[in-house]
Amino acid sequence: MQYNDLIDIGVNLTHARFNADRDAVIERATAAGVTGMILTGVNLAESESAVTLAETRPALMHATAGVHPHHADQWSSPAARSLQALIERPSVVAVGETGLDYNRDFSPRSDQRAAFAAQLEIAAASQLPVFLHQRDAEADFLAILREHRAALPAVVLHCFTGDRTLLEACLALDVHIGITGWVADDRRGAELRRCVPDIPLDRLMIETDAPFLLPRNLPEPPAKRRNEPGFLPHVLEAVAALRDESASHLVASTAATSRRFFRLPG
Incomplete structure (x- = not known):
């Protein structure tokens, strides 16, 4: 099926894996019906x-x-000033990607918590939505988010891979949910697949997180297994099937939610 109004709320289009053919990737995405992309910083x-x-x-x-x-x-007072200057540019629609990742611990956890809280404060001061990451850090993530939530205009937890307990905690904080190709992975996405039907329609958005998380429902996976925004229809169709909704209805609802959340034109 051909779609005509897909919005990918999370694509790492500046990643080096796109350096050789970025323009072609963009053209394939628009040919697949993608009319909006949020590029992740x-x-x-x-x-x-x-x-x-x-x-x-x-x-x-x-x-x-x-x-x-x-x-x-890398977070510091100069970094905060640099971020503040960046978010004043018209193309910036959210602060992030920020949050906590205790799975890989590439930065000390104390640094993660400090940088997360500081960026939430910047978002609150600028009244921009926040684009969040969480992995294996649910308790600290929710505690910090609860402390700042009232001051934030809108929140999305991108690439949600959690269970029902985390979903319910996020929904109680009026958090939107971003779903990636993880949902099409029957090896590790079982908990997510059980959650997808219970996400309120007005909180649900879709994304590829390309070049990562290639959907496993592609009929012919690319040779180098690189994901790209043109594969967003496969995420859409997996979500629609789990929710027992038509794909065309889900296109319209996720596009409307994404435009409202990120204050996009149209």
Whole structure:
């Protein structure tokens, strides 16, 4: 089926794996019906690159700007000032990717918590939505988010891979949920698949997180197993099947929710 209004709320389009054919990737995405992409900023340099790339196609792309927990040891007062300058550019629609990752611990946990809280404060002051990451850090993640939630205009936990307990805690905090190709992975996505039908329609958005998390429901996986935004229909169809909804209805609802959340035109 051909779709005509898909919005990918999380794509790492500045990643080096796209350097050789980025323009072709973008063209394939639009041919697949993707009309909007939110480019993810994971550190200050990548955020700058994402913002700059988004500015080349403002009708199609916007960006987030932030420091991922993997890079939290780079957080500092100068980094905060640099982030503040970045989020003032018109293509930036959210602060992030920020949060906690206790699975890999690429940065000390104390640094992760400090950088997370500081970026939530910046988002609250600027009244921008936040684009969040959480892995194996549920208690600290929810505690920090609860402390700041009332001051934040909108929150999305991107690439949700949690269980029903985490979902219910997020919904109680009025958090939106981003679903990736993880949902099509029957090896490790069982808990997520059980949760998907219970996500309120007005809190649900879809994403590829490309070049990562290639959907396993692709009929012919690419040779190098690189995900790209043109594969977003496969995420959509997996979610629609689990919810027993039509794909066309889900396209319309996720697009409307994404535009409202990120304050996108149209």
